[in-house]
Each structure stands twice: as C-alpha cells, then as structure tokens.
Amino acid sequence: MSPATGELALSPARRTAFRAACAELAALDDAEFGARLLARTPTHENRDPARLLRWAEAATAFGTELAAAEGPYEGPAGPYAEPRAGHGTPRVVEREGGVERLLLARYVSRPAPAVELYADTLALGEEVVGLLGWREWFPVGAVRRAALAHEEAHCLLHGDRTLRRALRERLGHTALRLGRHRMTGHVAGADELAAHGYAAARCGLGRTPLLLTAALARAVRALEED
Structure with missing residues (x-):
C-alpha cells in the first residue's frame, strides 16, 4: 500500500x-x-546523558511556559485551531510528500513567512493515533x-531575540567564560524541544508531539517492511 493514503x-x-x-x-x-x-x-554526540536530560527538561518547560504566557485561545475547531493573528502570522500552505521525510509541518521564513502543512503525514498521524488507542x-x-502550534512556536522564537536569549539562559550552557563573566551558548535542538512543549500546552495534549513523531517513524518503517 502507499503510505500517502494515510491508511495504515x-x-x-x-x-x-x-x-x-x-x-x-x-x-x-x-x-x-x-x-x-x-x-x-x-x-x-559525546555529551553527558544527565546534562542532555536537564536540557531537555528545561527546554520543554520553557515552551510550556511560553504557551501559558500566550493565553487561552478558542477557535472554530476548539482550542488552537489556527495560528493567531498578531504575531506576524504566516500563511498556511497545504502540501503532499511529507511522509517520505517524516514532516508534519515546516515553518519557512523566505521568500515570505509560511507554514507548510503536509496533508499525507497528518492523515497518517491520525491513523496511527487511532490504531494505538x-x-x-x-x-x-x-x-x-x-503541527500548527509547533510551527507557531518556531515563528515566535525566530522573530524575537529576547525569547531566544531567555531560552539560552534557561538552559545555562556556558559557551565562553572570561573571569567573572560568562556567555551562554546555543544548544542545538533546544528550540525544537521548546516547540514541542509549546504545542502540547497550547493544544492541551496528554503528551508532547515527540511521542507521536517517534510512532510515525515506526509506522513508516513498518509500511516499508510489510
């Protein structure tokens, strides 16, 4: 069968x-x-697992708190239906071809800000959730x-230097120290975890979308091997 149909x-x-x-x-x-x-x-690759766990917890918590700061939102389809206006909301473009790359959605800033939603992966995700109960x-x-909330978080972080600095401070990774002064460094992947925490909080989910992403990867592999 073709995974693009969304039928597992x-x-x-x-x-x-x-x-x-x-x-x-x-x-x-x-x-x-x-x-x-x-x-x-x-x-x-060679980081202490305990440090990675602390960073993961801190980044996810940052995203959760950012969602709380955004305040409640009710749309026509329930809590968080579409990205809110007021943040330079990008247009939403629906596409196919996300399953092969395991893409649910993607925020792009050029040539104009847009959120690309991959309908085939979204359909497969709903199928996976139903099958697994x-x-x-x-x-x-x-x-x-x-998926939309996740990309809204990326949009917020992309457009707000203060937020990015706050995330770095929360993680506490020291990139450079000169005497009593220290410079916090970027932690690769932290913005992704913050976006997952944000999406879970904004949508009232029981788990962050990380679990669903992992299940989707297993689903695609199972479809290829079946």
Whole structure:
C-alpha cells in the first residue's frame, strides 16, 4: 500500500509488532524522548546523558511556559485551531510528500513567512493515533492543531531575540567564560524541544508531539517492511 493514503494497512503480524514497539515508546516520558533527540543532534554526540536530560527538561518547560504566557485561545475547531493573528502570522500552505521525510509541518521564513502543512503525514498521524488507542493524549484533529502550534512556536522564537536569549539562559550552557563573566551558548535542538512543549500546552495534549513523531517513524518503517 502507499503510505500517502494515510491508511495504515499492515499485515496482522506486522500490526501486532508495531503496537508492541509503540507501547515501549509510550513507556518513556517526554524528557527521555527529548534527551534522545538531543543525543542524535550534531555537537551533542559525546555529551553527558544527565546534562542532555536537564536540557531537555528545561527546554520543554520553557515552551510550556511560553504557551501559558500566550493565553487561552478558542477557535472554530476548539482550542488552537489556527495560528493567531498578531504575531506576524504566516500563511498556511497545504502540501503532499511529507511522509517520505517524516514532516508534519515546516515553518519557512523566505521568500515570505509560511507554514507548510503536509496533508499525507497528518492523515497518517491520525491513523496511527487511532490504531494505538492514543486518543486520550491526541484527540481527533489534534495532529493538525499540534503541527500548527509547533510551527507557531518556531515563528515566535525566530522573530524575537529576547525569547531566544531567555531560552539560552534557561538552559545555562556556558559557551565562553572570561573571569567573572560568562556567555551562554546555543544548544542545538533546544528550540525544537521548546516547540514541542509549546504545542502540547497550547493544544492541551496528554503528551508532547515527540511521542507521536517517534510512532510515525515506526509506522513508516513498518509500511516499508510489510
């Protein structure tokens, strides 16, 4: 079958194996997922796992607090339907071809700010959530809303130097020290974890979208191998 249809048509044996693998994923908490993401990010290969875990927790918490600062929002499809106006909201463009790259959405700043939503990956995500019984964490329609919220977080961070500095301060990574003075450094991948924390809080999800992203990767692999 083609994964672009959004239908997770697996053989019974492959479906059983897929469910078991995703149950193991769900047993991990969001901080562990975040630390794993950082560990796979260039420049972090030899970092202390405990430090990566602290950074993951701090970045996710930063995103959660940023969402709370944005305040409640109700749209026609429930909490957080579309990116809000007032932040230089980019236009939303729907595309296909996200499954092959495991892309749900992507924020691009050039030539004009836009959020690209990948309809095939969103459909597959909804199928995965339904198959795994994760609706308590990701209600119907939450995949699209979370993707939009995630990209809104990237848009906020991209456009606000003060926010980026605050995230660096929260992580506390010292890039340079001169006497009593220290300069905080950028932590690759931290903005991604902040965006996941933001999306979970803005959409009222039971888990951050990191879990769903990991399950999607397993789904694509299962479809390729079936």
